[in-house]
Structure formats: structure tokens, C-alpha cells
Amino acid sequence: METALTYTLQRVHWQFFGTLTFKSAKLPERVRVSMFFALVRCVCRWHKVPFRKCVWALRQEGGEITGRLHFHFLIAGLPLYAVQDATAMSIKAQWERLGGGMARVRKYDSRKQGLEYTLKCLNVTNGGANLYEVGKFSHSADEVMLSNSIWNPANLNRVSDTLATA
Numbered sequence: 001m002e003t004a005l006t007y008t009l010q011r012v013h014w015q016f017f018g019t020l021t022f023k024s025a026k027l028p029e030r031v032r033v034s035m036f037f038a039l040v041r042c043v044c045r046w047h048k049v050p051f052r053k054c055v056w057a058l059r060q061e062g063g064e065i066t067g068r069l070h071f072h073f074l075i076a077g078l079p080l081y082a083v084q085d086a087t088a089m090s091i092k093a094q095w096e097r098l099g100g101g102m103a104r105v106r107k108y109d110s111r112k113q114g115l116e117y118t119l120k121c122l123n124v125t126n127g128g129a130n131l132y133e134v135g136k137f138s139h140s141a142d143e144v145m146l147s148n149s150i151w152n153p154a155n156l157n158r159v160s161d162t163l164a165t166a
Contacts, residue, residue, distance in 0.1 A: 008150065011160035012055060012076050014108040015083045018091065020071040021101035035098050036071060042094050043075065047082045055159050058145040074108065076159045083107055
């Protein structure tokens with residue numbers, strides 16, 4: 001049975017997928033989330049997209065061996081010209097400038113959509129680099145934090161294959 005969240009996330013044309021770590025394991029959650037917001041605000045500023053129109057999904061999880069917290073995220077709503085490897089590299093560099101640890105950011109595979117992508121993972125041409133991490137991203141949908149913009153029908157129509165009803 002498909003949930004409303006699954007249905008909605010499957011319709012979004014995600015542009016980037018990433019994993020973000022932290023230099024310190026002792027950062028409070030509010031600081032970690034604030035760092036992610038700062039990152040998304042920078043990306044929006046680079047491409048002249050109002051933060052309120054950027055669509056993102058964020059999930060925090062602990063590493064399996066050490067339990068160290070890290071983020072997985074998806075972003076949509078940027079101009080088409082922004083979807084390139086150079087933007088992914090810039091996002092990684094900005095995360096480090098903000099005081100984050102390691103970042104892995106890749107263009108989202110547009111041939112697959114939403115949670116199908118996270119469940120079936122990357123295709124063979126991208127190798128198995130994200131296979132393990134992407135698979136973990138989708139297992140706890142109840143822990144996913146979403147941008148407010150995903151619930152705005154006009155904005156969702158802009159970043160999805162949903163047809164406007166107006």
C-alpha cells in the first residue's frame with residue numbers, strides 16, 4: 001500500500017542525492033540541522049532560487065559500526081543548468097566550509113523517480129557507490145524531514161510530473 005508521503009516523493013524530479021558527515025560526534029541536533037539549512041540556503045543563493053521554493057528531504061541516521069550520526073538528503077527545485085557535476089562538487093566544498101565533515105553528493109538519476117530510486121538504488125553505470133547508503137535512506141520514512149515547499153501545490157507542480165489542476 002502506497003502512503004501519501006511515498007506518492008508525493010515519487011513525483012518529485014529530484015536533482016541531487018547526498019550524504020553528509022560531521023567532524024564532531026558531539027554536535028547537538030539543532031546545530032546539525034542548522035548546518036544543513038545553511039548548506040541549502042547557499043545552494044539556493046548560488047542559483048537565485050528562494051529557499052521557500054527549494055524542495056528537499058533530509059534523513060539523519062547513525063552509522064552501523066560506530067553509531068556516528070550523518071545525513072542523507074535529496075534536493076529539487078534548482079534551475080536545470082544547475083544539475084551538473086560542478087554543482088555537486090560545490091555543494092561538497094561548501095559543506096566543508098560550513099564545518100561539516102565528509103560529503104558525497106551526486107546528480108540524481110533522472111531515469112528513476114523518488115523512492116523507487118532510493119529502494120532500487122543506482123543503476124549499474126554509476127557503480128555501487130551509493131547502493132548501500134541509498135538503500136538505507138528509504139527504510140525509515142517516518143524519520144524523513146521535508147521542506148515546507150513540498151506541501152505547496154503550486155511548488156510541487158513546478159518540481160514534479162503532477163499536472164496543474166487550475
